[in-house]
Amino acid sequence: MSITQPSNxxxxxxxxxxxxxxxxxxxxxxTSVPLAQARDRIAAEMPALANPLPKSNRAVIDGWALRSLDLAGASSYSPVPLMTAPVWVEAGDALPDGCDCVLEANLVACGGTIAQAFADTIPGEGTRRSGEDIAAGRPATITGRSLSATDLLAARAAGLQMVVVRSPNVHLIDVAAIDGNLLTVEFIAELLRAAGARVSVETVARDARSITDALDAPPCDLIVTVGGTGFGRSDATAEALKMRGALIAHGIALRPGRTAAIGKLGAIPVMALPGAPGQAFAVYHALLQPVLDRLTGRTGRFGTILPLARKISSVVGIAEIALLRQEKSAWLPLGVGDLSLDHLRMADAWLVVAGDSEGYAAGVTVEALPLRVT
Incomplete structure (x- = not known):
């Protein structure tokens, strides 16, 4: 199907x-969610932890709890008698009063009338001190950051059962592909969920009335459509937005993704993504991701600055998406403006070549944003 310019x-x-x-x-x-549902959601501000973690000094190994001062000079050749009987502790036990270290079992002999130590140590050896994991007054979660498995580990250790997040409701409208495939809508749904959104998916026919009806979705924070954004006879998404009084622009100076449309229903942003995976990918990262960042309150999205292994050429007058793979200490361009599935799966990062730029010479340092979070 040939694509023509927007009517204007x-x-x-x-x-x-x-x-x-x-x-x-x-x-x-x-919104508050159970920890089991919090992975990849964006943390919102919560009260600081009232208690340190751990609350008291604890053993991290199985062994004998002792006072380090009582062990001065102890060695296998010159054992030191212990005036106070050592106390056996298991990993995780609170240290007895007066004890500040734990020795392994074979470093203390308790067979005679007086126990003996065969090694000296320093205060804190074999222990986790109170507040050493997380100090009292530290945040329960890190506001504006995607909750990882490690974040949830810390929350569980603090005894939390719920966390506060910003998780926008996104109504994803699948404008049915002519061949019936769901490749792109499933791809975008996965990206949205990975960004912390709650996603409902609705499939509609490729006509303006069906799309218009789907725009009247239950209350949500963002509407995203996939497919039907071109200028061919079977493309009706922009027309539906226009009929609904929501259309702001159809045709974005972005390659790939030129046929995308944007709009608003009241205060709700509407993003119409093309149906081809590479084009939808470009519009998602260039336009949709910043909207999600605003809705979720996400902060700290930083790129990696490296020199280019070879030049990037770009057309002046239209912004272009470039995909990059890191090779040693440089960015290797994989594709610019025309992105294949192989480019998408091999890329480590992406960047926008601005519309007023002809690209970048080899060796120029550029900042690229990561595509995968490890």
């Missing part, structure tokens, strides 16, 4: 489209 012959710049989407957009409401 112009494309909306990437910067203008993003400004329209973010204008007046407030973060999603706070």
């Amino acid at each position: 012959g112009t494309l909306t710049s990437l910067e203008s489209a993003l400004a329209e989407l973010l204008d007046g957009l407030a973060p999603a409401a706070l």
